[in-house]
Amino acid sequence: MPDNWVSVPVSELFYLNPKSEIADNIHIGFIPMACVDDGFSGNHYFEKRIWKEVKKGYCHFQNGDIGIAKISPCFENLKSTIFQGLPNNCGAGTTELVILRPINIYAKFYLYLFKSQWYIDEGTKYFKGVVGQQRVHKGIFTDLHIPLPPLVEQQRIVTEIEKWFALIDQIEQGKVNLQTTIKQIKSKILDLAIHGKLVPQDPNDEPSIELLQRINPDFTPCDNGHYPFDVPNEWKWCKMNDLCSFLSRGKSPKYSEDDKTYPVFAQKCNLKEGGISLEQAKFLDPSTINKWDSKYKLQTGDVLVNSTGTGTVGRTRLFDESCLGKYPFVVPDSHVSVVRTYEEINSEYVFAYMSSQLIQQYIEDNLAGSTNQKELYIRHYMD
Structure with missing residues (x-):
């Protein structure tokens, strides 16, 4: 520590779990654990209650007090706050909060100290109780020695912390904005691709109608004007079924509890990220x-x-056998549809088409079933 700092027990700087004495009919702020945010924000919310309803069986606090969760995992998740904005300067809440009332110190400095990894590590050394109901030892709020800088320095430190936190928040928001922009750009690229506007048209390319008739000599072309947008003259609209050697939902498997030889491809195998x-x-x-x-x-x-x-x-992925590893093969369950194109068709193009906003919206518009179990029938892939 710097030379002008001293180390003192927590009990020298705070009153522990003070009690309030107010009239029974006064409105106060009631704070269950769910109303205290975790992390570094220090935010909290409250419900309005009448004092006589909550004065017994709950902890008491007032504006300016610090509340710290003592139960795991809330303690490790940094559920701690400085109470503010309480009606009539009074509150009550869950007994899983320890209340510390500051004595001539800058409370915000100590809120950040109580959120520091050092303090959390000190607290978790002395957990008591069974797993799932562990609580930190009372000594972490009384006997533990913590640093005491000069009051003015406490305030300067908080100003510096909040300056850096604000910068970090900007970076995080910028990251969110960047991810949104990246997603929009990718969507636009796919949109240009499926409209035939991403690359120049080469008059030497084989017309699409010849490719389709080579796949199926009996193929009957559709009128391009019947479809939702214009495509280049050399392109042809067709049904997905015309391009596929296999187009089907998977089957309902019988699972094994012990044998780990043949994996079944389920929805969760198509990763969200x-x-x-x-x-x-x-x-x-x-x-x-x-x-x-x-x-x-x-x-x-x-x-x-x-x-x-x-x-x-609608989540769409392109399969590669390299993901099999040691497994001989994998089969799809009934919640996954397989779109397998003929060899003459570039499956990566079909994957891009199926991933486009146009098709994702088509899937959304044609879902059947209840809110909790939406489903796209295989016939919609064939249209």
Whole structure:
């Protein structure tokens, strides 16, 4: 510590858990643990109550007091605050808060001290109780020695802390704004791509109608004017089914509790942050292997679309067999649809198309089922 600082026990700087004496009919602020924010903000909220309803069985506090959660994990999550704005300068709340009333010190400096990793580490050394109901030892609020800088320096330190915190908040908000911008730009790129405006049109390219008729000699072209936007003359609108060798929902598997040989691809394997992982996959009962046709074994280039579940339906990823690792193959469950194109079709283009805002909105508009279990039927992929 600096030479002009001293080390003193907490009890020298605060009154511990003071009591209030006010008239029974006075309105006060009531604060359960849920009304104290965790982290560094120090924010809290309150409910208006009549004093006589809460004066017994709860802790008491007033504006300017510090409240610190003593129960785990609230203590480690930095649930602590300086009470302010309380009606009639009085409050009551959960007994899982320890109340410290400052004595001629700058409370905000000590709120930040109580949120420091050093203080949290000191508190967690002396947990008492069973796991899930552990509380810090009372000594952390009384006997523990903490630094005491001069009062003016306490205030200067808080000013400096809040200056840096404000800068960090700006950086965090900038990061959020950047992520939003990145998402918008990616969406715009996909939009340009599916409209035929991302790259120049080459008159030497094979017309799309020839590609489609090579895949299926009986293919009948559609009138481009029937569809939602114009495409280049060399392009043709077609149904997804015209491009696919396999287009189907997966099947309902019978799972194995013990055998970990054959993973089943479920919605959660299509990661929210992007990509694919089999880490959370369940496994197929080996005795049911013969019930799965080989076409259900996922292949590199398969476009996988979550077909059920509010918040996950429409999530689209491109499968690559490299994610199999040690597993021989993986099959999809009934909540995932497989879009497998013919070899002549670039599956990455279909993946980009399925990921575009146009198709994601189409999926959203054609969902069926209840609010909690939205579903996209396979026929909508075929249209």
